[in-house]
Amino acid sequence: MYSQAEENYLKGIYALEEKSRQNISTNTLAERMRTKASSVTDMLKKLSLKELVTYKKYQGVKLTDLGKKVALKVVRKHRLWEYFLVKNLNYSWHEVHEIAEQLEHIKSETLTDKLETFLKHPKFDPHGDPIPDKDGKIMLIKTVNLLKLKVGQKGVLDSLKDSSDVFLKYLNKKNLALRDRIKVIDIEPFDNSIHIETKTHQLVISKKVAANLNIKL
Amino acid sequence: MYSQAEENYLKGIYALEEKSRQNISTNTLAERMRTKASSVTDMLKKLSLKELVTYKKYQGVKLTDLGKKVALKVVRKHRLWEYFLVKNLNYSWHEVHEIAEQLEHIKSETLTDKLETFLKHPKFDPHGDPIPDKDGKIMLIKTVNLLKLKVGQKGVLDSLKDSSDVFLKYLNKKNLALRDRIKVIDIEPFDNSIHIETKTHQLVISKKVAANLNIKL
DNA sequence: ATATATTTTTAGACTTATCTAAAATAATAG
DNA sequence: CTATTATTTTAGATAAGTCTAAAAATATAT
Ligand SMILES: [Mn+2]
Ligand SMILES: [Mn+2]
Ligand SMILES: [Mn+2]
Ligand SMILES: [Mn+2]
Numbered sequence: 001m002y003s004q005a006e007e008n009y010l011k012g013i014y015a016l017e018e019k020s021r022q023n024i025s026t027n028t029l030a031e032r033m034r035t036k037a038s039s040v041t042d043m044l045k046k047l048s049l050k051e052l053v054t055y056k057k058y059q060g061v062k063l064t065d066l067g068k069k070v071a072l073k074v075v076r077k078h079r080l081w082e083y084f085l086v087k088n089l090n091y092s093w094h095e096v097h098e099i100a101e102q103l104e105h106i107k108s109e110t111l112t113d114k115l116e117t118f119l120k121h122p123k124f125d126p127h128g129d130p131i132p133d134k135d136g137k138i139m140l141i142k143t144v145n146l147l148k149l150k151v152g153q154k155g156v157l158d159s160l161k162d163s164s165d166v167f168l169k170y171l172n173k174k175n176l177a178l179r180d181r182i183k184v185i186d187i188e189p190f191d192n193s194i195h196i197e198t199k200t201h202q203l204v205i206s207k208k209v210a211a212n213l214n215i216k217l
Numbered sequence: 218m219y220s221q222a223e224e225n226y227l228k229g230i231y232a233l234e235e236k237s238r239q240n241i242s243t244n245t246l247a248e249r250m251r252t253k254a255s256s257v258t259d260m261l262k263k264l265s266l267k268e269l270v271t272y273k274k275y276q277g278v279k280l281t282d283l284g285k286k287v288a289l290k291v292v293r294k295h296r297l298w299e300y301f302l303v304k305n306l307n308y309s310w311h312e313v314h315e316i317a318e319q320l321e322h323i324k325s326e327t328l329t330d331k332l333e334t335f336l337k338h339p340k341f342d343p344h345g346d347p348i349p350d351k352d353g354k355i356m357l358i359k360t361v362n363l364l365k366l367k368v369g370q371k372g373v374l375d376s377l378k379d380s381s382d383v384f385l386k387y388l389n390k391k392n393l394a395l396r397d398r399i400k401v402i403d404i405e406p407f408d409n410s411i412h413i414e415t416k417t418h419q420l421v422i423s424k425k426v427a428a429n430l431n432i433k434l
Numbered sequence: 435a436t437a438t439a440t441t442t443t444t445a446g447a448c449t450t451a452t453c454t455a456a457a458a459t460a461a462t463a464g
Numbered sequence: 465c466t467a468t469t470a471t472t473t474t475a476g477a478t479a480a481g482t483c484t485a486a487a488a489a490t491a492t493a494t
Contacts, residue, residue: 005481026442039482041443046480058442058489089331102323108316114306222451243472256452258473263450275459275472440491448483458473464466 002050004105007074009033009043010052011104013063014071023060072136073112078104079125079132080115086126087119093126094168127168128159128178128214143214146182146194147207154183155215162212174203182215219267221322224291226250226260227269228321230280231288240277289353290329295321296342296349297332303343304336310343311385344385345376345395345431360431363399363411364424371400372432379429391420399432 002010012032016024026044030037048055052067063071081103085096113134116122123139124130130139143158157180160167171177176198185202186195192207205213219227229249233241243261247254265272269284280288298320302313330351333339340356341347347356360375374397377384388394393415402419403412409424422430 003480027440035481036483037442038444038484042481089328089335091327091331095327099323099325099328102325103320106316106319108319110308110312111306111316114308118306220450244470252451253453254472255454255474259451436494438491438493441489443486443488445486446484448481450480451478453478454476456473456475458471460469460471462467462469464468 001107002052002070005043006047006050006052007070007105009040009047010063010067010071011074011078013053013061014068014075017063023062025060029061069136072132072138074104075138076132076136077106077112079129080112080119080122082125082127083119083122083131084115087122092172094165094172096126097163097165124159126178127163128157129163141216143216146184146196146205146210146213146215147192149184149215151184151187153217154181155217156181157213158216159214160212161214167209167212170209174205175201182213218324219269219287222260223264223267223269224287224322226257226264227280227284227288228291228295230270230278231285231292234280240279242277246278286353289349289355291321292355293349293353294323294329296346297329297336297339299342299344300336300339300348301332304339309385309389311382311389313343314380314382341376343395344380345374346380358433360433363401363413363422363427363430363432364409366401366432368401368404370434371398372434373398374430375433376431377429378431384426384429387426391422392418399430 009029012029013024016028016032026037026040030040033040044053044055044061047053047061047067051064052070053061053063055061078100081100082093082096085091085099086093091099116134122131130141132138141158144155145161146155149155157176157178159178160171180198183197184194185197187193188195188204192210193204194207194210195202195204226246229246230241233245233249243254243257247257250257261270261272261278264270264278264284268281269287270278270280272278295317298317299310299313302308302316303310308316333351339348347358349355358375361372362378363372366372374393374395376395377388397415400414401411402414404410405412405421409427410421411424411427412421413419
């Protein structure tokens with residue numbers, strides 16, 4: 001069907017579209033794919049020919065309906081495998097991304113749905129991201145950036161903006177986990193650092209950290 | 218580490234060495250890999266450079282210790298994944314080979330052992346083939362071809378010589394499964410077809426079928 | 435509006451894995 | 465032992481995906 005490289009590009013474009021809803025520029029995509037702009041141009045031509053993206057020279061790129069469908073399938077597989085790795089194989093949430101990055105490309109008509117059944121239809125992956133269903137429908141949870149909370153406000157840590165290894169390890173170290181109830185104790189005007197409290201402890205986090213925490217009120 | 222193609226070739230050579238213990242010829246390997254002899258020659262040069270095989274022009278090929286170690290790792294992964302697919306995802310034994318053929322190439326230092334732990338250290342895959350351990354040690358079960366049994370002799374169906382899709386489906390249809398106790402009722406001298414009996418039923422199998430059934434006495 | 439800087443595309447090269455056709459070597463048969 | 469056949473290797477092409485360097489297009493600044 002589609003090559004591993006094609007699937008990765010589609011997923012990359014999808015992720016960027018989620019943030020910006022404008023056409024994605026060649027350079028932006030190149031950075032995300034950790035490749036060169038010239039390689040991106042080549043690939044966009046190929047994806048365009050296969051009707052997976054809308055692409056006109058110098059105009060950036062956008063997924064077609066077909067492209068989005070394929071991207072969501074890959075995202076679904078990625079997140080189901082991540083769930084499996086954490087839940088059944090006892091991996092920690094910061095170890096699974098790289099492996100899921102490979103598993104998401106396994107070709108089979110039946111595997112994904114069988115895996116989902118085995119996992120009992122999880123709705124979210126280990127990083128709090130929603131798992132698209134069989135038809136590509138994806139749940140949107142309304143969350144707000146921790147930065148937006150005022151002193152005294154409470155909420156639940158729902159998901160992360162950045163699920164990179166270093167950030168996940170930081171959260172591990174600070175004993176912060178998804179579903180933790182968080183209360184804002186104080187906000188330091190000087191550097192916007194935030195003093196927060198969970199059920200078990202208190203700590204101060206930087207503005208940068210707070211920006212990566214999505215809170216459900 | 219090693220590419221998917223390289224791993225597949227190593228596995229192919231390993232499988233052929235199990236049968237013949239002589240150097241494997243280019244054509245034999247080409248047929249097994251469903252590719253052309255010229256492609257095989259190219260790959261053998263590459264594998265030789267990486268010290269995975271011993272190869273001299275026109276002399277055929279043989280795995281080095283390193284090559285065998287790599288091959289056994291791939292076999293281990295293949296069979297563990299097959300076990301997972303049948304045991305946990307509810308696949309039938311004839312459906313899993315193609316998927317495991319892909320899963321066996323997932324790169325991770327930890328995945329295989331974690332999977333094995335999750336599966337509770339199975340010793341055999343769904344086709345009765347032994348699963349190599351962490352160190353590449355592989356269990357050898359002494360079996361005998363069903364063709365070798367005399368009338369009246371009994372044994373247990375242990376594994377298969379040919380685990381191809383068509384053959385597995387044939388066994389499904391005839392209600393023959395691994396671990397079935399089998400007794401030879403009669404052997405027809407004309408075409409060497411064999412009349413056998415299991416706990417639940419009787420049937421006649423051809424010489425060709427019998428040749429693919431490994432029996433533990 | 436024109437010069438400069440930035441972004442994007444093109445041109446050409448490289449790697450991996452494959453193929454076909456031709457050449458070289460080895461095996462076999464008379 | 466030589467001629468024929470079969471096997472194996474080489475030569476040259478192709479496709480996917482990547483890269484660097486140069487050219488082209490677009491954006492920005494004076
Ligand atoms: Mn991937
Ligand atoms: Mn995730
Ligand atoms: Mn394989
Ligand atoms: Mn098997």
